[in-house]
Amino acid sequence: MHNYWRQCGYGLLDKTADGHLVVTDAFLRSLLERPELAPVAESCAGELALHHALLDHPRAEVTPQQLAAVSDEDARANYTIWLRFRQRLLAQPTLEGSYMQLFRGEGVDVPPLLVQQLTQILLRHILGAEASALQVRAAEMLFRTQKVSVLEDGQVMAADDETVERHAVAAGFGTIGEMLKQGGAPLRTAELDVLGEANADAYWQRDESHDLVISLNHGQPALVALCSVLARWVRHFLGTGVAIAIEREIDDEQWVWHVGLDAQASAVLNDLYQGNDVAPERMERMLCLFRLQFDEPSVMRPEIAGRPVYLAMAMDAGGRLKLKPQNLLLNLPLARLS
Structure with missing residues (x-):
């Protein structure tokens, strides 16, 4: 039993009876204490008043006049971002619902740093206190x-x-x-x-x-741990069990569905699926291929039920791997979302 990632804010959240997370006033206050919003020696009276008011009542409405009273332009912009983020957090009954909603519509309109914090919190909840060290380290790949x-x-x-x-x-x-x-x-x-x-x-x-x-070599325990993390991520959000395993190649004449775990892998998989030539240097940046199978094929779209879903991850030209775990939540071929 391990209590890890103590600074991410997970301990400030409440839980529903069915195991989902609920935003609390204490969590909203913790966001106000971030360096971007915490007052400094140069903070004006308007900024101090707004900060104190929100600490007292973190869900209170902020008027245009209160924002205008913050004289520092950067501080005023940071409060505008915080208020938009607060709105997104409170738009749904659970943090899981709010997280999913962030990626729908016209795109994410809050800073990546805040999205990464939510991802970390949700992974901390999903993995629990009994996760192995390798699973927790592998999970870092989903938000760092x-x-x-x-x-x-x-x-x-x-x-x-x-x-x-x-x-x-x-x-x-x-x-x-x-x-x-x-x-x-x-x-x-x-x-x-x-x-x-x-x-x-x-x-x-x-x-x-x-x-x-x-x-990240094949046969190493970190990749196996990553498969477990991704499977638990899908189960928690979508309510359906999946098994994810490492694959060497896609040797499947009935390849019907794939999901890239990052922008690079998505582009390569799309080209391969469409029969386009892929430059050798792009293929060399592919790090791993996975095969996802649903425990219950009936949750899939009827026309492809029972078929595997191929996943992949790839680094960019600078050697960086930027996974997008939301891709697994939004792009799987489900008949309906739970």
């Missing part, structure tokens, strides 16, 4: 960009992109950052903290440091 490096010996390593940038040449970080920035260093010459089954317990002391590397 990864920097991927293919080493000379063929190992495919993923590290947190922000951490790599911050510590690339910092003392005490070993050579992981520089190795991943440059690429191609043999593993035996790099001082890496690679998370695996043998040292999995190390994660729990560093769960919010985002400084552990995982291998």
Whole structure:
């Protein structure tokens, strides 16, 4: 039993009888304490008054006059964003419903940082306290960009992109950052903290440091853990069980459905499905292919019930992997949404 990601805000939310999350005033207050909104020494009287009023009543209506009284343009813009985000959070009875609604319509209109926080909170809830360290580390891939490096010996390593940038040449970080920035260093010459089954317990002391590397090679436990995370993500939101496993290739004359887990993979899968030529360098950036099967084919569209859904993930030209877990919620061939 582990209580991880304590700073994400999960502990401030309530739960419904059927296991979904509900936004609380305490959670809204925590958003007001973010650096973008917390008052500073230069904050004007209007900004201080608005901040105090919202801390007292985080669901209170804010008038145009109150916003106009915030003299700093950046602070005023941040409050406008916060109010729009609050509106999105409270638009549905549960956080799950609000999260799904963010991606419908004309597109997401709140900052990616806030969407990533919601994703992290929802994953914390879905995985629970009994998740393995490798499942939790794999889940980070769904809300934090990864920097991927293919080493000379063929190992495919993923590290947190922000951490790599911050510590690339910092003392005490070993050579992981520089190795991943440059690429191609043999593993035996790099001082890496690679998370695996043998040292999995190390994660729990560093769960919010985002400084552990995982291998994305076939047969490695991190990919198996990712399959489990994605399957639980689908079950929680869509109410239907799925099994997800790693595939080597799509050798299927009746290939009928696919979902890219990121923009790069979506584009490649679309081209392959349509019979278009795909440049070798784009294929080389494909990191993994998955096969998704529904436990109950009857939940699928009748014309394709029982057929597999192929998933894929790929890094971009800069070696970054930016997964979009919402793709799995919006693009599966369901007869109806739960």
